[in-house]
Amino acid sequence: MSQPQRFEEITQVNANQFVQIDTGSRQNGAHTRIVRRYYEQNTNLFFRLGGASSYAIHRAVWANGVKTFQEAINYSNTQLVEAIHPLAQDTPTLKIADLGCGLGGSLFYLAQFFNSPFIGIGLTISPSQAKLANEQNKNMPMRNITFLEGDFFHVPLCAGLDVAYSIEAFCHAPEAAPYLNEVARLLRPGGRWVICDDFLNAPPANDQHAFWLDAYKTGWRVPNIHTVDSIVKQAQSVGLRLIKNDTFTHLLRLRTLPHRLASSIIKIAQALPFKHEIIPSMVGSLALQHCLKMGIIDYRFLVFERVDTK
Numbered sequence: 001m002s003q004p005q006r007f008e009e010i011t012q013v014n015a016n017q018f019v020q021i022d023t024g025s026r027q028n029g030a031h032t033r034i035v036r037r038y039y040e041q042n043t044n045l046f047f048r049l050g051g052a053s054s055y056a057i058h059r060a061v062w063a064n065g066v067k068t069f070q071e072a073i074n075y076s077n078t079q080l081v082e083a084i085h086p087l088a089q090d091t092p093t094l095k096i097a098d099l100g101c102g103l104g105g106s107l108f109y110l111a112q113f114f115n116s117p118f119i120g121i122g123l124t125i126s127p128s129q130a131k132l133a134n135e136q137n138k139n140m141p142m143r144n145i146t147f148l149e150g151d152f153f154h155v156p157l158c159a160g161l162d163v164a165y166s167i168e169a170f171c172h173a174p175e176a177a178p179y180l181n182e183v184a185r186l187l188r189p190g191g192r193w194v195i196c197d198d199f200l201n202a203p204p205a206n207d208q209h210a211f212w213l214d215a216y217k218t219g220w221r222v223p224n225i226h227t228v229d230s231i232v233k234q235a236q237s238v239g240l241r242l243i244k245n246d247t248f249t250h251l252l253r254l255r256t257l258p259h260r261l262a263s264s265i266i267k268i269a270q271a272l273p274f275k276h277e278i279i280p281s282m283v284g285s286l287a288l289q290h291c292l293k294m295g296i297i298d299y300r301f302l303v304f305e306r307v308d309t310k
């Protein structure tokens, strides 16, 4: 694994060089390699099927006052801006890392709508995503953002960040601890960790719940969905204190099919000999709608503050 990079050094290097930096990908665990293959096979499709307009691979949130699909896609980004805005008052240039940045949409949103100077680094396990995001970045008026291929269990950056966040990315972590240890290492005291993701409400109460949860976890390559309580406790143990805890589930527009029809579709899809990762992705999406509707999964937005442990 290469040495962690300083933010200032990173932003001075040509973007194309970043995708060649050895960020420790050879040490990725077996599950991380599965997630990487999932995004390598699906990214071009995700991009063509909607990502191209917003550079986002996350859910539309239809909050009060949100009128268009684009606004709904950007709702989590608006909440991110709100969560990090207070830090801008006493920090001239914020250092921000997007851990699991996808096509970079959230950093692009910050570049357009966050009215304070910042340096942004996006990290994704998918080289195709880093490449697409860096290509789009060349079109942006402000070149204060860089995208790297890398693993959020071994973030190739030095400590001292003001903000680290993950939107629909942390769910891919089989264990929370290695990710949380990295966030705690990276953030300066007072810095903020923002997470928007799926959480487990309660263990499955019956076979139907267990079926949908398993189909979601297997399909989306999210082996271990955590409860909010468990994450709050684990985060606290590494010095991250919860300061905001909102649910967005009721703001999603869920589309479910009758249980028997949906479960038959899922069983047929799971049995298909065709091995492209778009099949599990579609199965996972369908199952997730049912999990959210049945209250097994909750889509939440949490903000934590790094406490000063000295």
Ligand SMILES: C[S@@+](CC[C@H](N)C(=O)[O-])C[C@H]1O[C@@H](n2cnc3c(N)ncnc32)[C@H](O)[C@@H]1O
Residues within 6 Å of the ligand: 032, 035, 039, 055, 056, 057, 058, 099, 100, 101, 102, 103, 104, 105, 106, 123, 124, 125, 126, 129, 150, 151, 152, 153, 166, 167, 168, 169, 170, 172, 173
């Ligand atoms: C559903 S996409 C969300 C992308 C982006 N946050 C957004 O909202 O558009 C999940 C992202 O998590 C990233 N990811 C998953 N596991 C990762 C890991 N171990 N290290 C870095 N990124 C990871 C994937 O590469 C992908 O970019």
